[in-house]
Amino acid sequence: MTTLSGRRIILGVTGGIAAYKAVEICRRLVDAGAHVTPVLTAGALKMVGEATFSALASEPARTSLFNDPSSPIPHTVMGQNADLVLVAPATARVISDIRTGRSADLLTATILATRAPLMICPAMHTEMWEQVSVQENLEVLRGRGVHVVDPESGRLAGGDFGFGRLAEPASIVAAVESLLAPNDLGGQNDLAGRRVLVTAGGTREPIDAVRFVGNRSSGRQGHALARNAAQRGAEVVLITTNAAGAPGGVRIVDVSTAEEMHRACTAEAPEADVVVMAAAVADFRPHRAVDRKLKKDEGILSVEFEPTADILAFLGAAKPDGQVLVGFAAETDNVESNAAAKLDRKNLDIIVANDVSKPGVGFEHETNEVVVLRADGVRQHLPLCSKGEVARVVLDAAVETLNRLDNSQEQA
Numbered sequence: 001m002t003t004l005s006g007r008r009i010i011l012g013v014t015g016g017i018a019a020y021k022a023v024e025i026c027r028r029l030v031d032a033g034a035h036v037t038p039v040l041t042a043g044a045l046k047m048v049g050e051a052t053f054s055a056l057a058s059e060p061a062r063t064s065l066f067n068d069p070s071s072p073i074p075h076t077v078m079g080q081n082a083d084l085v086l087v088a089p090a091t092a093r094v095i096s097d098i099r100t101g102r103s104a105d106l107l108t109a110t111i112l113a114t115r116a117p118l119m120i121c122p123a124m125h126t127e128m129w130e131q132v133s134v135q136e137n138l139e140v141l142r143g144r145g146v147h148v149v150d151p152e153s154g155r156l157a158g159g160d161f162g163f164g165r166l167a168e169p170a171s172i173v174a175a176v177e178s179l180l181a182p183n184d185l186g187g188q189n190d191l192a193g194r195r196v197l198v199t200a201g202g203t204r205e206p207i208d209a210v211r212f213v214g215n216r217s218s219g220r221q222g223h224a225l226a227r228n229a230a231q232r233g234a235e236v237v238l239i240t241t242n243a244a245g246a247p248g249g250v251r252i253v254d255v256s257t258a259e260e261m262h263r264a265c266t267a268e269a270p271e272a273d274v275v276v277m278a279a280a281v282a283d284f285r286p287h288r289a290v291d292r293k294l295k296k297d298e299g300i301l302s303v304e305f306e307p308t309a310d311i312l313a314f315l316g317a318a319k320p321d322g323q324v325l326v327g328f329a330a331e332t333d334n335v336e337s338n339a340a341a342k343l344d345r346k347n348l349d350i351i352v353a354n355d356v357s358k359p360g361v362g363f364e365h366e367t368n369e370v371v372v373l374r375a376d377g378v379r380q381h382l383p384l385c386s387k388g389e390v391a392r393v394v395l396d397a398a399v400e401t402l403n404r405l406d407n408s409q410e411q412a
Helices: 019-031 050-056 074-081 092-100 106-112 132-143 169-180 220-231 258-271 311-317 335-345 387-411
Strands: 008-013 035-040 084-090 118-122 152-155 161-165 195-200 235-240 251-254 274-277 284-286 305-307 324-331 350-355 367-374 379-386
Touching (some): 008 074, 008 106, 019 035, 019 050, 035 050, 035 106, 074 106, 084 092, 084 106, 092 106, 092 132, 118 169, 220 235, 220 274, 220 387, 235 258, 258 274, 258 311, 274 387, 311 324, 324 387, 335 367, 350 387
Parallel strands (some): 008 035, 084 118, 195 235, 195 274, 235 251, 324 350
Antiparallel strands (some): 152 161, 284 305, 350 367
């Protein structure tokens, strides 16, 4: 059975240039088994064609409150039957309309006429995204329970580059699956009453006031893990270097450097039932950072490095009885042997290893291919798949290990 089989989804498409990506979102939702009804605004029709969505979706695209004589109140009928209203892309205008309850067209009328969850995927130029009014609108909507799939950094309309690009279709559909198909993504509520700590993103070690040493980790895998854990009922703490795209319903701790992440983990880990160290923490940092911008005419820069704290080894040494500790190993050679040695050396329960030299794997990708190794000898290989699927499998393993440790303590 596909993950969204039988789910009725209204796909709202608004008038941003990113509307072309909604075609791919529509196709992926249908492939996942969803019944998709596209609703296109007047602005969307200037960007994409009605016929395209009608051909790909489960039923013809809707564009107006008044162009379907067989349904005099289409917004009410669609709203009552929907399992989810997904707006992708969501422009600054429609975000404002949703906040204020303005019924300006079929899409916003349908949003007002439904009790189904609402998920919005903002997309706009960086300057618009950064406007206080836009961020305030989103903050209010999040507080009302609206699910927001944050935009990403990348190429924008007009050749610009910056934050505000619509999240990739695979990420959006993964968020829909996480919301509507929790049982398919790992078993709903099997982490209820548990506290899960997840780290995400790549640390940045400053060289001077503007430059740093870093890596290519986007934080997507860690965010997927936090999202899945929350969906399964856990109380989630997410320590991340990149809060953009972080899931709702979790407590976020913002950090930047390895030292900051070490302090945050030291404070949060003792109370956690499961700790998942998915962040890419720098192994070295500049010995001394300059508090001003270094100039090119000052000559060639020579940087002396020193090791950072080994957070994972520290947590392994201090691991409380009954806690499950999960590490990650990004490798380019001898993947399984290196990961197995790390599993043993750092007193881990589970390690997730990937070969980041492979196309589509790990850093900066929506997908991953991993081997999950457990201290009890169980091995599981996942071929190239979404990071949401990796999160599900990793947390399945964590839950199994957690239950086994609980049983061992009860019998002792």
